[in-house]
Amino acid sequence: GAGVSQSPSNKVTEKGKDVELRCDPISGHTALYWYRQSLGQGLEFLIYFQGNSAPDKSGLPSDRFSAERTGGSVSTLTIQRTQQEDSAVYLCASSYVGGASYNEQFFGPGTRLTVL
Amino acid sequence: AQSVTQLDSQVPVFEEAPVELRCNYSSSVSVYLFWYVQYPNQGLQLLLKYLSGSTLVESINGFEAEFNKSQTSFHLRKPSVHISDTAEYFCAVSEPGNKLVFGAGTILRVKS
Numbered sequence: 570g571a572g573v574s575q576s577p578s579n580k581v582t583e584k585g586k587d588v589e590l591r592c593d594p595i596s597g598h599t600a601l602y603w604y605r606q607s608l609g610q611g612l613e614f615l616i617y618f619q620g621n622s623a624p625d626k627s628g629l630p631s632d633r634f635s636a637e638r639t640g641g642s643v644s645t646l647t648i649q650r651t652q653q654e655d656s657a658v659y660l661c662a663s664s665y666v667g668g669a670s671y672n673e674q675f676f677g678p679g680t681r682l683t684v685l
Numbered sequence: 686a687q688s689v690t691q692l693d694s695q696v697p698v699f700e701e702a703p704v705e706l707r708c709n710y711s712s713s714v715s716v717y718l719f720w721y722v723q724y725p726n727q728g729l730q731l732l733l734k735y736l737s738g739s740t741l742v743e744s745i746n747g748f749e750a751e752f753n754k755s756q757t758s759f760h761l762r763k764p765s766v767h768i769s770d771t772a773e774y775f776c777a778v779s780e781p782g783n784k785l786v787f788g789a790g791t792i793l794r795v796k797s
Contacts, residue, residue: 602784612775612787625784660729664783671717671736672783676729 571595573677575661581683582651590646590680594663601644602664602674603636607657615659618644619666651684658682687712687778691788699796700768706761706791708750708776717779718759720750721787724772732774735759746770771795 574593582588594601603615614628618638629635633651638644648655658681662674692707710716720732733744740752750761759776776788 600783604785604787611789612777612785614784614786617784628784662729666783671734671779673731673734674783674785678728 573661573663573675575677575680577680578678579681581685583685584653585650587647587649588651588682590659592644592661592677594642595675598663598665600664600666601638602662603646604660604662605657606660653684656682656684687716687780687786689776689778689786689788691776691791693791695792695794697794697796698766701765703764704766704793706774706793708759708761708788710757710759710778712778718752719777720761721775721777722772766795768795768797
């Protein structure tokens with residue numbers, strides 16, 4: 570079946586512009602995660618959605634970053650007033666949360682964001 | 686809070702030689718441990734995981750890792766590497782809610 574998809578695959582923007590990154594999780598997966606992969610910072614957790622619960626936003630680096638998940642499926646990560654340090658690959662992952670204490674996360678291919 | 690340290694940023698090795706990629710973690714609670722692999726221009730893939738039970742876990746392509754609680758380590762090993770194993774490898778630990786905390790990554794370069 571289809572895996573996690575992300576769009577666009579590449580995004581180049583100018584400093585100060587807003588960008589939206591999209592994630593389509595695997596159908597039926599109730600949990601959705603955003604991570605960021607950048608030089609010097611490695612892979613960092615950003616935000617986590619699980620069902621109808623309030624999202625865990627503890628990894629968002631500033632209030633310029635926000636995310637929403639509509640209808641429990643598609644998620645959009647928005648970065649306002651982009652800065653050069655926002656340049657990174659943004660990864661989305663999803664998992665099915667069932668009775669087990671661990672549920673494997675499946676990663677999308679990522680969106681490479683370049684802020685000029 | 687949990688943290689993960691990968692001791693080597695790059696590991697060059699000749700084909701068919703053994704390799705060990707080192708990973709140490711810190712946590713005040715029981716953890717789940719993972720190795721992810723990222724092949725060039727591809728996404729992250731789960732290579733193997735330790736959840737509980739046997740401390741030695743194996744992947745389908747010959748890698749294995751051993752959970753050592755006393756040394757807080759989860760080193761990845763392969764007795765004989767192939768060119769196709771060239772990739773970046775990430776060690777990770779999960780926090781409550783299953784969000785992952787990653788190490789900085791180790792680039793494995795297999796040379797012929």
